[in-house]
Amino acid sequence: MDVQILDSRGQPMASSYQGATSGFGNQLQDWNPTLQTADAALLPTLDMGNARADDLVKNHGYANGSIQLHVDNVVGSLFRLSYKPNWRTLGISEADARDMAIDVESAFREHAEDPVNCYFDAERKRTFTMMVREVVATHATFGEAMSAAEWITRSGSLYKTAIKMVSPKRVSNPHRVRDSRFLRGGVEQDIHSSAIAYHVINPNYGFGESISNLSYGEWKRIPRETSWGRQQFIHAFEPREDGQTRGANQFLSVMEQLFMVDKLQMTKLQNSVVNAMYAAVIESDLDSETAQQMILGSGEQSQKKLTDWLAFTGAYHQGANVKMNGAKIPHLFPGESLNLKTPGNADNGFASLESAILRYIAAGQGVSYEQLARDYSKVNYSSARASMMESWRYFMGRRKVIASRWASNCFALWLEEAFSRKILTMPKGAKYNFYERKAAWCNSEWIGSGRLAIDGLKEVKEAVLRIESGLSTYEKELAVMGEDYQEVFNQQVRETEERKRAGLPPPSWMQVTALNEQTESVETTGETA
Structure with a gap:
């Protein structure tokens, strides 16, 4: 029975959204989900x-x-x-x-x-x-x-x-x-x-x-x-x-697809195994009813007759060992024919169906199809990078909302104890104690894994250009690589001093920087003169 909602004048109320009606051809008529919290x-x-x-x-x-x-x-x-x-x-x-x-x-x-x-x-x-x-x-x-x-x-x-x-x-x-x-x-x-x-x-x-x-x-x-x-x-x-x-x-949103894709793969595997097991079958010209009457007959002796018949045909096939130049030639029982079976390896659209299901599952999981299926055979650099960047944005949201938030809560517990037991001391002159401004004392960021570089050279050049143009900082770019800029800078200072003491030349990038500074100095001196 069709239910209509009428307005104050008794006329059918028009809906602004087609998705809330019965749809084209009443396709949505039976779709009536419950609005729940x-x-x-x-x-x-x-x-x-x-x-x-x-x-x-x-x-x-x-x-x-x-x-x-x-x-x-x-x-x-x-x-x-x-x-x-x-x-x-x-x-x-x-x-x-x-x-x-x-x-x-x-x-x-x-x-x-x-x-x-x-x-x-x-x-x-x-x-x-x-x-x-x-x-x-x-x-x-x-x-x-x-x-x-x-x-x-x-x-x-x-x-x-x-x-x-x-x-x-x-x-x-x-x-x-x-x-x-x-x-x-x-x-x-x-x-x-x-x-x-x-x-x-x-x-x-x-x-x-x-x-x-x-x-x-x-x-x-x-x-x-x-x-x-x-x-x-x-x-x-x-x-x-x-x-x-x-x-x-x-x-929850892709559970049915994940469950069925496993069954689909197992069914396809079983089908391939069965097709590969049988190379040939022996067929008889007798129809089922005639063969049953000849073999089984009727009465209590039917089971014995079936056993005798199978034993007789088996002995016949085993004894018909005819060979020509080393190759065996089957001599079949009268009325039988040999039918060779070629193992079928037809895909029958299985790969396309599986790929479509995996794309659906990947979308529900927030990752790219290529990452989930470990299949990069059909993408170029641009499409692979776009896919990775979409996934990276999702992973960064998860890092901020879940991993970093949990880690910050644990760090706050540890820092509270460290300050309370005087293992660590607060700087002199602080206006507030730990409990008065807990968020300010515990403010922190967390550095996890770096972003995957598909073409390392291009991405390094991109990072350098962002820093040189003032659009980014070493801290941000090294965090994208999963590194702490302070640790990197301190390590560079130590390595530079060690290279000097060992009599080794500085890294090439330092030589280029020094050469550029000398050139600029000479040009400035010449202009002044």
Whole structure:
């Protein structure tokens, strides 16, 4: 039955958007989705969606490759701290801020990137970079990443702050109670939908049992922060809508395609194997009914007759060993013919279909098709660079919103302890203490993996031109390469001094610079004369 909306005059109300009507030829008539909030759409099926995403990452090559792309491009091999205290707000000099930044960066790297003791990890399994890589991988899989702050005294560790990684699988409502206004998805909230505490389960399950199927365990309530503002639980995700409590994993929009492309590949592989197994078949002129009557007959002796018939024909084929010049010539049973089978290797559009599906999946994952499929055979430099730049923009957003935000929260916890216990001291003359201007004291940036260079020479020339024209700085360009400009400059100074002491000539770029300066000096002197 057609339903019409009438205006005040009883006339059908016209719609400004065709997408909200039944469409051309009533094609949209049966498409009537329900308008829901983010939590109403996500939370009832959160466990199943995350379980399917987890299964895809474990068993699907493209899904696992997508996670690895996120980790390698967002974080890389070292996640560097670039500490930048807001010295104007704090009332300290820029020189003092730079000196303090050097001390803070050195102390943080020494503790957080300790590859032997791993004191910054509560489990003592990961360095700080490894923890950030896990955060990005978890977020790419489940749409969110979680961790808790711990205070652990350990022999040999200068600091007591440690970070405990928390799997989103473990955050749920205590005793699996239904979601309510102030408790949704294991997150306790206030009237403004601001998180107050998180409920983490330590399930009592045996080997091989599933966390999501258990109703019993020990839930621990972890407050978001202490009364004085020290953060106790870190929840990193990017909300798409107001009031959203939990993150939605990226696989939800392409999960069906990822699941089916695996089945498509396996079916094609099985088909190819079966076609290659049989080189020839022996066909009989007898139709099915006649052959059945001849072989089986009727009565209780039918099974014995079938066995005798197969044994007889098998013995006949084995005994018909006729050869000519070493080549075997089959002598078939009367009424049989030999039909050679050529293994079919026809693509039947499989490659095009798979490529189209992978492009769809790549768009849903925020990466390029070439990166996801590892296929660069059909692109030139311009198209490959455009594709990489689109992906790089996406990865930089993920670095800023997820990786850097999580890392900044962990760094703030560490810096609070370092200042409170006088391991590090604030510059003299600061107008505010740590708690009065926490954001200014903890302001920092993070340097991850560098951008992939398709043509290194062209991209270096581009960076040089941007610097020379005043459109960029060494700090920005080296950050794009995944390097810290201060470390590079200091290393260049050390290397230059060492080359002088060893009697080696300076690098060619320094010679060119010196030659240009001499030429300019001579020209200026000549003009003056």
